[in-house]
Every structure is written in C-alpha cells, then in structure tokens.
Amino acid sequence: MSATDLFPALKPKTAAPESRDKGGPAQPLVIVRDLQKHFPVRGGILGRTQAMVQAVDGVSFEVKKGETLGIVGESGCGKSTTARLLIGLIEKDKGEIIFDGQGLGDALSLKELRKDVQMVFQDSYASLNPRLTIEDSVAFGAKVQGLDDPNGRARSLMARVGLDPDRFAHRYPHELSGGQRQRVNIARALAMSPRLVVLDEAVSALDKSVEAQVLNLLSDLRREFGLTYIFISHDLNVVRYISDRILVMYLGEVVEVAPVDSIWREQAHPYTRSLFSAMPSMDPDNRTQEPPLAGDPPNPIDPPKGCRFHTRCRFASEVCKTRVPKLQGLPGNAEHLAACHLHDATSGHPKAGQGVPQ
Amino acid sequence: MTKLLDIQNLTLRFKGKRTVHAINDVSLSMEQGETLALLGESGSGKSVTLKALLGLLPPKRTEIEGKIEVNGTDVLSLSGRKLQKYRGGEVSMVFQEPALALDPVYTVGRQIAESVMRHKGVSKAEAMSTALDMLDRVRIPSANRRLHNYPHELSGGMRQRVMIALALACRPRLLLADEPTTALDATVQIQILLLLRELQKEFGMGVIFVTHDIGVAVEISERVAVMYAGQIVEEGTTSEIIKSAQHPYTQGLLAANLHDVERGARLNAIPGAPPSLEAKPESCSFAPRCPHATAECRAALPPVFTPAPRRRVACVMAAPALAAE
Ligand SMILES: Nc1ncnc2c1ncn2[C@@H]1O[C@H](COP(=O)(O)OP(=O)(O)OP(=O)(O)O)[C@@H](O)[C@H]1O
Ligand SMILES: Nc1ncnc2c1ncn2[C@@H]1O[C@H](COP(=O)(O)OP(=O)(O)OP(=O)(O)O)[C@@H](O)[C@H]1O
Numbered sequence: 033m034s035a036t037d038l039f040p041a042l043k044p045k046t047a048a049p050e051s052r053d054k055g056g057p058a059q060p061l062v063i064v065r066d067l068q069k070h071f072p073v074r075g076g077i078l079g080r081t082q083a084m085v086q087a088v089d090g091v092s093f094e095v096k097k098g099e100t101l102g103i104v105g106e107s108g109c110g111k112s113t114t115a116r117l118l119i120g121l122i123e124k125d126k127g128e129i130i131f132d133g134q135g136l137g138d139a140l141s142l143k144e145l146r147k148d149v150q151m152v153f154q155d156s157y158a159s160l161n162p163r164l165t166i167e168d169s170v171a172f173g174a175k176v177q178g179l180d181d182p183n184g185r186a187r188s189l190m191a192r193v194g195l196d197p198d199r200f201a202h203r204y205p206h207e208l209s210g211g212q213r214q215r216v217n218i219a220r221a222l223a224m225s226p227r228l229v230v231l232d233e234a235v236s237a238l239d240k241s242v243e244a245q246v247l248n249l250l251s252d253l254r255r256e257f258g259l260t261y262i263f264i265s266h267d268l269n270v271v272r273y274i275s276d277r278i279l280v281m282y283l284g285e286v287v288e289v290a291p292v293d294s295i296w297r298e299q300a301h302p303y304t305r306s307l308f309s310a311m312p313s314m315d316p317d318n319r320t321q322e323p324p325l326a327g328d329p330p331n332p333i334d335p336p337k338g339c340r341f342h343t344r345c346r347f348a349s350e351v352c353k354t355r356v357p358k359l360q361g362l363p364g365n366a367e368h369l370a371a372c373h374l375h376d377a378t379s380g381h382p383k384a385g386q387g388v389p390q
Numbered sequence: 391m392t393k394l395l396d397i398q399n400l401t402l403r404f405k406g407k408r409t410v411h412a413i414n415d416v417s418l419s420m421e422q423g424e425t426l427a428l429l430g431e432s433g434s435g436k437s438v439t440l441k442a443l444l445g446l447l448p449p450k451r452t453e454i455e456g457k458i459e460v461n462g463t464d465v466l467s468l469s470g471r472k473l474q475k476y477r478g479g480e481v482s483m484v485f486q487e488p489a490l491a492l493d494p495v496y497t498v499g500r501q502i503a504e505s506v507m508r509h510k511g512v513s514k515a516e517a518m519s520t521a522l523d524m525l526d527r528v529r530i531p532s533a534n535r536r537l538h539n540y541p542h543e544l545s546g547g548m549r550q551r552v553m554i555a556l557a558l559a560c561r562p563r564l565l566l567a568d569e570p571t572t573a574l575d576a577t578v579q580i581q582i583l584l585l586l587r588e589l590q591k592e593f594g595m596g597v598i599f600v601t602h603d604i605g606v607a608v609e610i611s612e613r614v615a616v617m618y619a620g621q622i623v624e625e626g627t628t629s630e631i632i633k634s635a636q637h638p639y640t641q642g643l644l645a646a647n648l649h650d651v652e653r654g655a656r657l658n659a660i661p662g663a664p665p666s667l668e669a670k671p672e673s674c675s676f677a678p679r680c681p682h683a684t685a686e687c688r689a690a691l692p693p694v695f696t697p698a699p700r701r702r703v704a705c706v707m708a709a710p711a712l713a714a715e
C-alpha cells in the first residue's frame with residue numbers, strides 16, 4: 033500500500049474535492065488561549081473537595097500547519113493535561129482552543145475535532161484494549177471512521193513502525209514488550225489519517241535504533257502529508273531533533289517558547305537553563321556530582337506568588353516574589369519568548385536588561 | 391563472599407499459538423553492591439530476564455531451563471510463601487509499566503505501607519512513616535499530601551517515583567529497575583540517579599538498570615551488558631562499552647544515538663528487523679543486519695571471546711581485532 037493510500041484525506045488538493053484545510057496555509061492549525069484546568073483534591077472522611085491543583089493555568093500558544101512543537105518541562109507541570117485538553121478528552125475550565133480557525137465547542141464539535149486529531153498516550157499499556165489483537169486495535173479507529181480497508185491500513189502501518197504484521201498482528205498487548213506496544217499505539221494513531229498528532233512520550237520506551245526508525249517515519253509522513261505534531265518528551269536530544277520550536281512549562285505555566293536553534297544557543301529562562309544542564313553526561317570518567325536544580329518542586333495547590341520559579345531560582349530578587357513576569361519576546365529576538373524579569377529592563381530587577389548572568 | 395547474582399545458561403520459551411524463544415542461553419553474574427546497565431533492542435528479552443529473576447512468569451505458559459541464584463538462593467525452586475517473601479523483600483522491581491505495579495483502588499501511601507508491614511513485620515504507624523520518608527526521598531513534592539492520592543491523580547513521572555519508593559521501602563539487596571526514569575524530566579532524573587547511587591552505597595544494594603539512554607547508563611552503572619535476540623552479545627565496564635564497543639550491534643546502537651545529530655538529517659537506524667525468535671538461534675542472530683556478516687556467521691553460533699576478565703564479546707570479528715591490541 034502506498035503512502036497516499038494511507039492518508040486519503042490528505043492527498044494532493046486536486047484529488048480531494050472537499051479539502052480538509054479550511055483556514056488556508058496562513059491560519060495556524062492550533063491556537064490555544066489562556067487555557068486553564070484545575071483538578072479538585074478530595075480529602076477528609078467525607079471526601080469533600082479541599083483544594084484545587086492548578087494543573088494548567090493560563091497557557092497560550094500556537095502551532096502552525098506542518099510545524100512540530102516540542103513541549104518539555106518538569107514532571108507534573110501540566111504537559112499531559114494540556115494535551116488531553118487539546119484533544120477534548122477532559123473539559124477545560126477556561127480558555128479557548130481554536131482548530132484551523134474554528135473554536136472547539138463553538139463552530140467545531142468534539143466529534144469533528146476527533147477526526148482530525150490523534151494522540152499517543154504516555155502509558156502504552158493502559159491505552160490498549162487487552163481483549164483486542166494488535167491488528168484489530170490498530171484497525172479499530174479506522175473502521176469507526178469509515179476509512180477504506182481498515183485492516184490493510186493497519187498491517188501496512190505496523191510494517192512501517194517496524195512490527196512485522198505476520199508476526200505481531202494476532203498477538204495480544206500483554207504478549208508484547210514495552211517498546212513493541214508503544215509502536216502499536218503510534219500505528220493506531222496514524223491509521224486514522226489525522227492532521228494533528230499529539231505524541232506524549234511516544235518514543236521514550238524505544239531503543240535508540242527503533243527510535244531512529246520511528247523518528248524517520250514521522251519526518252517522512254510530515255513531509256509527504258504536511259502533518260502537524262505536538263511532541264511531548266523528556267529527552268531533550270529527541271525534542272531538539274524533531275521540533276521546529278520548543279515550549280517549556282513550569283508549574284502549569286509557559287515560561288519560554290522559542291525556535292529550536294535559538295533556545296539551544298541560549299536558554300533565556302533560568303528554569304530552562306537548569307533543565308538543559310541536567311542532561312546526563314556521556315563521559316564515564318566525568319559523571320554528574322551535583323544536581324543542577326536543587327530544592328523541591330513547589331505545591332501546585334498553592335503555587336508561589338509572583339514568578340512561580342522564585343523559590344528555586346538563583347537569580348530571584350524582591351520583585352520576583354510579588355510580580356508575575358510576562359511572557360514576551362527578547363530584546364532583539366522577538367521570536368524567542370521568555371517570562372522572566374531579567375529580560376525586562378523596566379521590571380525593577382536589579383540585574384534586569386543584561387540577560388541571564390552566568 | 392556469595393555472589394549477588396549468578397545466572398547460568400538460562401533459556402526461556404513462551405508457549406502458545408506460536409512459541410517465542412525469548413531468552414537463549416544467558417549467563418550473567420554480579421558481585422554484591424554492583425550496578426549493571428542492561429541495554430538492547432526492544433523485544434530482546436530485558437524485561438523477561440528481570441521477571442524471571444523475580445519468579446513472575448506464568449508457569450503454565452513458560453518453559454525455563456538453567457539456573458538463577460540470588461545471594462545463594464535458587465530462585466527457580468521457590469514457590470508459595472517463600473517466593474512471596476523473596477519478592478519485594480530481598481529483591482524488588484520497578485516495572486516499566488506503572489499500570490502493572492500500582493493498584494488503582496488503594497492510595498499510594500497504603501500500598502507502600504502494606505508492603506513494608508508484610509516484609510518487615512512492623513506496625514502500621516511505623517510503616518506509614520517509612521512510606522512518607524521514601525516519598526520524600528524520591529522527591530515527591532508535598533509528600534504528606536501525596537500519601538493519600540490514588541495513582542490516577544498523579545502525573546506519569548510522579549507515578550514512576552512512587553514505584554521507586556515502593557521498591558526501595560524494604561531495602562532490597564538487589565533492585566531491578568526497568569526503565570525507571572524514562573518518564574522523568576532531566577532535572578528529576580538526575581536527582582533520582584544520584585539518589586540511587588547514594589542508597590546503593592549506603593545499603594550496599596546491587597542494581598540492574600534497564601535503559602535505552604546511554605547517558606543514563608553512564609551516570610548510573612559500573613558495568614554494561616548488551617542484549618540482542620535473547621542473548622547477551624557483549625559485556626564489560628561502562629567505559630569499555632562506551633569507548634571501545636566490539637560487537638557490531640553495540641556499535642550500531644551507539645551510532646544511532648541522537649547526541650549532536652544535525653537537525654532534519656536522516657537518522658542512522660540499524661537496517662532490517664530483529665529475528666522472529668520462533669526458533670532457537672543456530673547462528674549469529676544479528677547476521678541478517680550486520681555489515682560484516684560472512685558465511686561463517688550464518689553457519690554456527692559465534693564463539694564468545696573473553697579478552698579481559700569479565701569482558702566478553704559474542705562475535706567472530708572480536709578475535710583478531712582484540713588479539714592485535
Ligand atoms: N485526574 C486528576 N486528578 C487530580 N489531579 C490530577 C489529575 N490529573 C493530573 N493531575 C495533577 O495535575 C498536575 C499536572 O499533571 P500532568 O499529568 O499534566 O503532568 P505532566 O507534565 O504530564 O507530568 P509528567 O512529565 O510526569 O508526565 C499534577 O500535579 C497531577 O498530579
Ligand atoms: N507473555 C508473553 N507471551 C509471549 N511472548 C512474550 C510474552 N512476554 C514477552 N514476550 C516476547 O518476548 C520477547 C522479549 O520481551 P521483553 O519484554 O523482555 O523485551 P524487552 O527487551 O524488555 O523490550 P523493550 O525494550 O521493548 O521493553 C519479545 O519478543 C516479546 O514479544
């Protein structure tokens with residue numbers, strides 16, 4: 033089966049009478065504005081709501097058509113919650129999600145959104161039906177969407193993620209290794225011919241060679257069909273390789289967004305800087321001795337006032353404890369946004385306007 | 391001193407519609423307090439090896455031959471109460487899939503405390519305070535509150551840290567860690583690796599650490615074993631493996647690393663797919679994908695060379711190359 037057969041809806045425009053592209057090339061595929069999700073925390077003998085976890089708190093970003101946005105950040109900072117809001121799996125408290133120009137819950141129903149957006153979940157085991165064979169799992173969504181030859185598509189995609197259909201099609205999820213299961217999830221998402229794929233730690237269970245194979249496949253599909261990806265991962269090397277831009281979250285907020293090369297050259301937010309310097313050493317004679325970021329992550333129920341990072345930031349000053357820094361372009365590099373008083377000459381931070389000190 | 395681990399000629403098959411020869415004649419030993427990283431292809435038998443060490447595989451569908459000794463205990467002969475006591479006490483495991491290890495209907499504090507009560511025979515209050523201490527040590531923020539959370543209320547990375555806390559709570563002699571840090575961000579990952587290094591010194595605990603991240607292997611382990619198709623194809627100190635890998639599979643794995651790759655460039659995946667494991671390997675399993683394969687490689691299993699003590703390479707090429715050194 034050729035690649036165009038796999039993605040019928042994305043065939044060249046002449047072949048598609050009703051193209052799925054509604055807003056045209058300049059319209060970002062996804063716009064998220066002020067997204068918020070707070071989870072109730074229950075406790076006590078009556079199990080009453082005692083407080084709220086501020087999982088996602090005022091997150092805004094855009095993803096252009098055909099672009100790959102990488103999302104990184106501390107464990108528990110709200111990456112998966114953002115992803116689940118985006119595909120309509122959980123309901124947002126506040127904010128807007130605009131998909132190809134149409135607001136979710138407005139011009140666009142959840143059902144319509146699900147045709148265009150697929151997600152690969154972090155927990156590969158929990159997201160597969162234990163009673164379906166691998167082939168049926170991969171074909172299931174395609175069948176529901178009424179796509180041609182769902183089983184043929186399933187087998188063809190299994191082959192492309194490196195799982196020989198003759199060997200694996202009839203197995204059940206518990207008969208696979210972790211990496212094999214994760215590839216089933218990737219094949220299943222792609223089988224539904226999506227326009228946006230959200231990949232949450234999708235390659236972290238794979239060995240480096242299979243990972244390379246899957247990343248090559250993702251690049252091919254993106255080039256051939258203009259797929260758009262949101263790629264959540266803790267592996268900074270992978271995120272750097274696959275993404276056009278990187279978004280960094282800390283405690284429910286966006287602290288930095290920038291084109292890959294720019295952020296690789298200079299991390300403008302002190303949290304991003306700690307994160308990048310925590311990458312494992314590749315030299316056995318020179319292992320890491322001190323963690324670059326000490327202190328415990330704060331409580332998301334009662335996050336610190338002002339800049340949420342101030343309790344752990346080496347450069348925190350008085351103003352950081354009271355004033356929330358705005359996410360804005362760096363002087364001289366408008367595409368590179370950071371939320372830190374150090375970059376705002378008028379913030380009142382004593383070191384403001386000189387960038388991040390060494 | 392008794393060896394911490396001594397696996398000899400372990401062979402393991404899954405029976406079913408089709409047989410899977412998951413482990414093929416594996417021998418491996420570890421001294422007390424050693425840390426070994428297990429690298430290898432997805433599906434090469436890393437998790438199955440760890441599960442065999444814990445006596446966790448369904449006996450009806452699994453055929454096992456060979457010997458596994460942990461601290462002198464013959465693991466394959468354990469059953470019933472003895473097996474229960476061994477599991478989670480002497481040896482414990484951090485699973486690759488949090489969903490398999492954590493029970494969704496109990497709070498995480500209760501799960502850790504029950505394991506401590508069962509193995510150490512302490513009071514509930516004492517077990518709860520051990521649970522709290524462990525959650526603190528694995529850097530769970532506001533551990534006191536998290537004690538009362540159910541697994542689904544935690545982020546992926548927190549669930550993984552809870553599993554590490556659960557595994558460490560009974561102070562095992564041998565910790566089996568199956569990709570325990572893949573769901574963690576770099577800052578927490580390095581903290582956990584440093585914590586494991588510290589506990590390993592403090593308790594003299596041995597660790598087998600399955601990982602796909604060479605950097606993580608470098609940070610945590612003194613030794614590395616590389617698996618392919620249910621066999622160990624290369625073993626040595628971490629330095630030896632990183633600096634002078636001899637087996638073509640290991641070399642391919644190191645070359646597929648993303649470190650410093652140019653963006654957008656095609657990545658170096660090892661071409662081809664691993665063997666089906668439906669039959670027991672009779673020749674070099676890597677031959678169909680190996681750039682150096684010859685008729686000799688396809689005729690018989692390659693000999694295992696041991697160029698230095700506790701260093702081995704299962705490849706015909708290793709012989710002349712090492713003799714010349
Ligand atoms: N169903 C839920 N009920 C209560 N709290 C939740 C729920 N789901 C997530 N949370 C909380 O929301 C916060 C963000 O979780 P999320 O899973 O989005 O983090 P993450 O960035 O994906 O982390 P990781 O990298 O560890 O996967 C965490 O504090 C988590 O405990
Ligand atoms: N219960 C089972 N029944 C049949 N085959 C199985 C079973 N469990 C595992 N296998 C097979 O045994 C082989 C080894 O699996 P294992 O889980 O050990 O791989 P792994 O090295 O841990 O891989 P990964 O890095 O992807 O986790 C795989 O080919 C897998 O499909």
Ligand code: SF4
Nearest residue numbers: 339342345352372373
């Ligand atoms: S605003 Fe202040 S506390 Fe926050 S990151 Fe910048 S310097 Fe640090």
Ligand code: SF4
Nearest residue numbers: 674677680687705706
């Ligand atoms: S024995 Fe032959 S085929 Fe196998 S790894 Fe060595 S050179 Fe390659």
Ligand SMILES: [Mg+2]
Nearest residue numbers: 111112154546
């Ligand atoms: Mg997550």
Ligand SMILES: [Mg+2]
Nearest residue numbers: 209210437486
């Ligand atoms: Mg595994």
